Amino acid sequence: MVFDDGSEETIELLNNSAFDVIKEAKLGDNIVIPTEIKHLSHPHNLIFSNDVKDGKYCDGCVLFILTSFYHCAQCDFFLHKSCAELPRKMYDWRHRHQRPLTLKLHADFFCSLCVFLFNNCFSYDCNVCEDRDCVRCIQFSDTPTCQGHEHRLFIYDKYEGQCNGCGNNLEYAYACKECNFALEYNCLMLPDKIQHKCDEHPLMLTYVEDNIYSKYHYCDICERRRNASRWFYRCEICDNSVHKDCVLNAYSYMKLGKTYTAKDHPHPLTFTRNVYDYPPECRICEEHCEDLSAECLENGCNYIFHWKCIDPYRNDILQRLMWRPKGEDKEVHD
Incomplete structure (x- = not known):
């Protein structure tokens, strides 16, 4: 009010x-x-x-x-x-400073809530601290829903059970009051549709494994077994199924084709995501540039580097990830 x-x-x-x-x-x-x-x-x-x-x-x-x-x-x-329709200013009930956050358009920023990096998109900025929240997190409800379940979920500070999305043991959960269903925040925030270099088509988040034969329960990226009861991403056209953790990383929401200005290069660099090794090598680590890179597209200029080699938010990401609950290593990934 x-x-x-x-x-x-x-x-x-x-x-x-x-x-x-x-x-x-x-x-x-x-x-x-x-x-x-x-x-x-x-x-x-x-x-x-x-x-x-x-x-x-x-x-x-x-x-x-x-x-x-x-x-x-x-x-x-x-x-x-x-x-x-997002407002220019709004409150976030989870933020430590209860002041209105301001809608901004940033060249790049690190979301303090979901620990993903974004570029050329909206954020909500705190005017007291340097926290920036992505639109996905700022729109999050305190009684959320997800397509994998029919009822609303409620926050439980203390919860004993497993996440229905990934199988992690839960302490803090979003759970259903009507049935035995609970999710951790990371699974609740999974995108319904995502693009990845492993497939030419977008992958869809899938909640139920239609094929009951265990020989088909493998990830087409890491080639390790999948737990058929856990959520995964799938391309129905190519019949590819992959672990969610094999397609999602800190840079999954970086827009390709957007430009970046480097201090030590005269031309604008373009964000690209390469599938295979190819010359030239990264100017910093001297390895072949795969995945997210910043590349000069000027004719005759072979300047390129991995984004992770200069990522100004990398230490923040690693520190935040250290506080996330980790699932146990298993032969069958959840």
Whole structure:
């Protein structure tokens, strides 16, 4: 609840939209939606659409476009309707400083909650500390739902049991009051659809193994066995199934094709993700550049380096990961 006490903070929260309406249309008797908007994150007007585009991701949250969205008719820019409607300032009930967080568009940032790195997308910044939260985390509800379960989940500070997504032993859980179902935060935040170099098609998060024959329960990346009762990612077209941990890492939400300016190179560098070894080698570690790299695309210039070799957030990521609960090493991965 916001109290109108006349303060600058209250005035900002009362005038909190991140876009101006250019055009709107009436749907039914009482529903009016903006069909064209001017959003603070983009120089051009954005047009509303329900025609979902294959392979397009949101420039606000970096997730695939699977629902209604706004897009730019002049350039390749997309926002989920829900991301376009995010307020300029909002509170996060989990943040240690109970001050409004501010919507920003950053070239790159490290999310203090989910421990992923993002580039060229929205974050909510704390004006007291240097914490930045991604859109996925800021939209998180205290009574969340997930597609793998029909009921709402509730927070339990003390919980005894296993995560239905990965099998880790839980102490802090999001659990169902009606049935024996619980998840850790990391599994609850898994994207429904993700792109990975192991397959030319997007992979879909899968909750149930249709094939009951154990000989098929292998990961097509690490070639180790999978636990058929645990969540995994799958390409139905290629019939590939993989552990979630084999496709997700700290850089899974970095946008390819975006540019980066290095201090010691005169040309802009472009984020690329390479599948196979190829020359030239990384200018820093001198290994062949696989996975996420920053590469100069100027003709005749072979400058390239692994992003992990210069990642300014790498120490923060490692420190945060040390506090995450670890599952036991098993022959069959969960």
